[in-house]
Amino acid sequence: MATVKQKITLNASRDIPFNKLMLSQSNVRRIKRGETIEDLAASIGRRGLLQSLNVRPVLDGEGNETGMFEVPAGGRRYRALELLIKRKRMVKTEPVPCVVTNADSEVPIEEDSLAENFQREGLHPLDMFRAFQTLHDQGASHEEIAARFFVSATFVQQRLRLAKVSPKLHDIYGQDGMKLDQLMAFTVADDHARQEQVWEALEHSWSKEPHQIRRMLTETTVRASDRRALFVGVEAYVAAGGVMLRDLFEADNGGWLQDPVLLDRLVCDKLKSIADEIAAEGWKWIVVDVDLPYGHGHGLRALAGTPTDLTEAERAQREALRKEYDRLEAEYCEADELPDEVDQRLGEIESALEALESRPMIYDAAEIARAGVFISIDRDGNLVIDRGHVRPEDEATQAVGGDSAQPCGATGSEDGSDDLSVRGPTITIGAQASEPEEDEGDTIKPLPERLVIELTAHRTLALRNAVAENQHVAITALLHRLVLDTFGQRSATGCVEAFIRHVHLPAQAADLKDSPAAKAVDERHAAWKGDIPLGDDQTLWIWLESLDEASRQALLAHCVSYGINALFERPNPYGSGVSQRGLDQRLREADRLSLATGLDMVAAGWRPTVANYLGRVTKSRILEAVREGAGEQAAQLIDHLKKGDMAKEAERLLADSGWLPEPLRLTAHDAPAMQPDKGEEGDLPEFLASDDEDDSVAADEVTAHAVAAE
Known part of the structure; x- marks a missing residue:
């Protein structure tokens, strides 16, 4: 015969005068968590007591009820009511709604206190946002809502800002498909379609951090900290009709300017x-x-x-x-x-x-x-x-x-004339060299010649700085040149043949001037220029003679560094420019100097970016770089992306990997050996070589001068 389960009976509720209540010593809450009794008292004064107190009768020594009741659960509400009485806003005999548990209950009194606090579930942030939104729609301002719930106006603004997020993403968040900080990241843009597109791109990715979401949503904008925005002024941009994006949840350094064309x-x-x-x-x-x-x-x-x-x-x-x-x-x-x-x-x-x-x-x-x-x-x-x-x-x-x-x-x-004299x-603003579009395919194609020149310009400048900081290597390099001139077959053209020719960098990336090496070289040069008495040859000689030995060596190293030339350039077998043999010798000596100074292009500040490498090469080269720098698994995560997105993801994946393209690597065997023109022997270096003859860059399409980008 089946046993019938006994149905439960809920505890009775009744109104008990406040002066018949007392705090229980069995309340498990011992540690204050920062909630103020004043705020709770103000809330009760506005709305009344929304939650009853849990009480038990107090018994005397013989087990009889004394008419007093202890409060094991609801201590903060009890203290808030007590504060209202002290402030004469409530009488001490005011009836208080209470749920009364039997004194002889089998459930320990401590369990009542623990259960009420332990089984409490906080309000979901999305429910809070929707409730704030309802109050705001009813006419309540941010400040009024904040005052009612004892939070800051900024907190209310942040929650209401979630209204900018697509309802589809609200549903995903409500079903625990994303975290709150991810949902907050979407508030930097108002375009719901773009928000959904970004989430679809990141949903199955192993990396969908808030900063990644913000980056993708603002990739077509300009930061307020950009030099152009600082030059024009955000106020002038807004006055001209420009739109700003702000992030209430994170420090955004002034936000983003949404109209780069207007800014330019x-x-x-x-x-x-x-x-x-x-x-x-x-x-x-x-x-x-x-x-x-x-x-x-x-x-x-x-x-x-x-x-x-x-x-x-x-x-x-x-x-x-x-x-x-x-x-x-x-x-x-x-x-x-x-x-x-x-x-x-x-x-x-x-x-x-x-x-x-x-x-x-x-x-x-x-x-x-x-x-x-x-x-x-x-x-x-x-x-x-x-x-x-x-x-x-x-x-x-x-x-x-x-x-x-x-x-x-x-x-x-x-007047329309083309006379140079008038x-x-x-x-010219922002003129940059453009790179030819790549053909799709898995073949590893050669690096564009201009890109190799720009990369070796980075290396040249870093090598100049390294030589200037290493006096021993600088003096060795100079002595090496003097010995070759002294014991070689070169004819002298002056009193002293040794000279430094300041090597110009004809092709360079936009970020070269802001590189650590460029800043160090410029600062060192400006410091020496401020001390050297230029203009009179005899005065200069006397000043140089008066220098201490350490200063003479430092100045010598600085001057020698300006003659460093590690640039790749197309060899010319017809006499004008550098020959293949001369280029090979230049790059071999550059490798030797790099090894002698311990030059590391990663330590010198070079990182692969979309602008300086990844956006300039084929997809197959991007994937090759990610495989080498971040592993095969990382390459597989991005191999389905379009080239633009792939380059951006590769930049993030390789940011701290220490990966370098072949022209910047330290090992001597990676020094480029150029493909000669017809009639001269030699092979292209690996990073410029290609098995497919059609993949090579045509000679008439390559120029060392900057091409204005459209």
């Missing part, structure tokens, strides 16, 4: 206006670019101008600033740490003095007529105007009439 137009217009003003000074040419290439002034003569004199008011201001600076330094010279306001004032004085010392230069009018100006933007968005550079072909020319700046990309004169200054 504003940059172009502002630069053009500046060029117009400078053209009125009478310069022959003006070159404007957002990011001028490294070594753009190579081969040009810099004019020697004189700074303008200070006015009487400026001299008085400078003297007053210097006295104030000296007074503050003397007053706080023994202080371990400067007060914030004093430290700030000293910084302001230093900036003001620097501005007074950085005077505009005055140039000879005849020199201005044959010289030009470079205008660019530095990495912090500041305008950089570099006046007074004379091209070799203009050294003997006469001054021409004043030029005026023309629209971005314009090269002709106002052309206005040219403004």
Whole structure:
């Protein structure tokens, strides 16, 4: 016969005067978690008591009820009610809704407290968002909602921002298909279709971190920290109709500008206006670019101008600033740490003095007529105007009439003529070399020649810095050259044949000028240039003689480094340019110097990116790089992607892998050996070789000069 299970009976509920209640010592909650009793009391004062107290009768020594009840579960509510009584907002005899458990219950009293807290389930964030959204739709502001639930207005804004996410992604999150921080990452863009597209691309990927979602959603935007945005100003961009994207959940450094075309137009217009003003000074040419290439002034003569004199008011201001600076330094010279306001004032004085010392230069009018100006933007968005550079072909020319700046990309004169002598200054913004489109296929095709030149330009600059920092290697390299000249068959052309020819980098990636090596070389050169007494040969000789031995060796290493040439270039068997033998010798010596200095291009700051490598080679080469740097499994994860997406994913996968393309590797056997022209023996290096004759880059399609990107 089946046993009938006894049906449960729920505990009775009743209203008990507050003065008949007392806290139980059996409450398991001992540690405060930061919730304030004041907030809970304010909530009860607004809404009433939404949850009853759990109580048990208090028994005397003989087991009889005393009329008092202890509260094992609901201690915070009890204290909040107690606070309302102290503030005269409730009488102490106010009936309190309570659920009464029998005093002789088999369930221990501690279990009541534990069960109420342990089995409690927090509100799902999506339910919270929808509830906030309902209140907001009913007319409540962010601040009002925040005040009602004792949270910050930012917290409410963040939850309401989830409304920007596609309802389809809401459903996926509600079914635990994604995490909250992933859902939050989608709020940086409003396009639901794009959000869904990004999730579909990442859903089955092993990497779908929030930063990856944000990157994919903002890949067509420009960061507010970009030099162009800093130069124009976000306010000007918004005033022109530009749209900003902001992330309330993460630090976004000002957000993203959603219209790069508008931003570039504003940059172009502002630069053009500046060029117009400078053209009125009478310069022959003006070159404007957002990011001028490294070594753009190579081969040009810099004019020697004189700074303008200070006015009487400026001299008085400078003297007053210097006295104030000296007074503050003397007053706080023994202080371990400067007060914030004093430290700030000293910084302001230093900036003001620097501005007074950085005077505009005055140039000879005849020199201005044959010289030009470079205008660019530095990495912090500041305008950089570099006046007074004379091209070799203009050294003997006469001054021409004043030029005026023309629209971005314009090269002709106002009257339509093409006479070089009357052309206005040219403004070029962001002109970069373009690479030919790849053909699909699994064949490992040769690296484009221009890409090899750019990669070896990176290596050349890093090698210059490495040699300059290693005096022993620099002196050895110079001695090696002198011994060859002394004991070889080369004829002397001067008193001392040894010389340094500053090697120009004809083709280079946009990021070369910002590389650690470029900055180190430039800073070292500027420091020496500020000390060396140039202009008089005898004075220079005396100064060099007076240097201590360590300084002489450091200067020698720096000068030798400027003659380093590890560039690949197409050999010419007909006498003009470098021969195959000369190129082989150059690259062998570059490998030797790399090994001697311990040059590591990874340590020198080179990383494979879409711009400097991965977007410039075929899919098969991208996959080969990922296999070598991140493993076969990583390559299989991206082999189905289109080339653009594959290159971006490969950049992320290889970021910290230490992978290098063949032209940048240290091992000597990887030195390129170039394919000769017809009639000369030799083979292409592995990274330029191809079994398919049609895959090679045609000679007439390769140029060492930059091609403006469309």
